[in-house]
Amino acid sequence: MIVFPRHTASTRLALPVAAATPARTLAARAALVAALVLGAPATALAGGGVSLASTPTTTASKSTTTKAKAAAATDDPGIDASDAPAVDPDVKPRSVGKSQVRRAQTLLRVSATGSNDATTRKVVKRFQILRGLAPYGIIDLATYVQIKNAFALLETGGAGVNIAVDPATAAGGASVVAATTPATIALPPNLAPITPAEKAILDKVAQCESQGNPAAVSSDGTYRGKYQFDRSTWKAVGGTGDPAAASETEQDQRAAILLRQRGTAPWPVCSLS
Secondary structure: OOOOOOOOOOEEEEEOOOOOOOHHHHHHHHHHHHHHHHOOOEEEOOOOOEEEEEOOOOOOOHHHHHHHHHHHHHOOOOOOOOOOOOOOOOOOOOEOOHHHHHHHHHHHOOOOOOOOOHHHHHHHHHHHHHOOOOOOOOOEHHHHHHHHHHOHHHHHOOOOOOEEEOOOOOOOOOOEEEOOOOEOOOOOOOOOOOOHHHHHHHHHHHHHHHOOOOOOEOOOOOOEOOOOEOHHHHHHOOOOOOHHHEOHHHHHHHHHHHHHHHOOOOOOOOOOO
8 A cells, every 4th residue: 555645734736627617526526636645635615626735845955865875885884974075966076187097096906997987986985985075986186185195105115114323333424223113114294194084993993803902913823913914914005024013103004094995894893893
């Protein structure tokens, strides 16, 4: 059975009735149709019409609807899109050029097609939500700059070490002495900071994986550090050596890179805990 919504009195809509047909008959029929189909009060009018009570339809706001769509588009239950900027359907973002799209795709670890294809849009939307951008899914100029800066650490190669100048030999040509672990890296000046949305996810993951301990190692030695990287994943996000021996700052930055590339998929349990 189809149930139609009941209307309450607010606006009167007068439906005229053809003069050639008895007004009383048409009015009665119209009132019956209104009552049965619309579920609304209907009153026959003296002039041969019928008065139907109607109410304005309540619809979700544009921002609420578009945010819900944005959340669904990420296909990542570990990422909360409720605070993402609303998408305006009247805005048509302009993509950067093909070479820049390819560069962004390479950093995001999707096929470098040079176009904003369906896979790219999905990953870009997720990235935009994490970075506080409106999730249009298009690599426009603002998104491209964010991608470059968010992955700036990948441009510097692997992890470095603390460097200190030996004052005893500084005069005759300074030598360098590697500090003890944990090793540290020089962060690129254009490196984008971790956003509150990213930090909330990473904090939850770290607490679940290692209780926030940067030196944690799993019982079989496979998973290491604050975010329990295995060595292959650590290498894939630009790290070298032992993840558990890296500084906490580097571990945070490498985990942020992984989050931006793959969402919460690498931590399917802890991202939802």
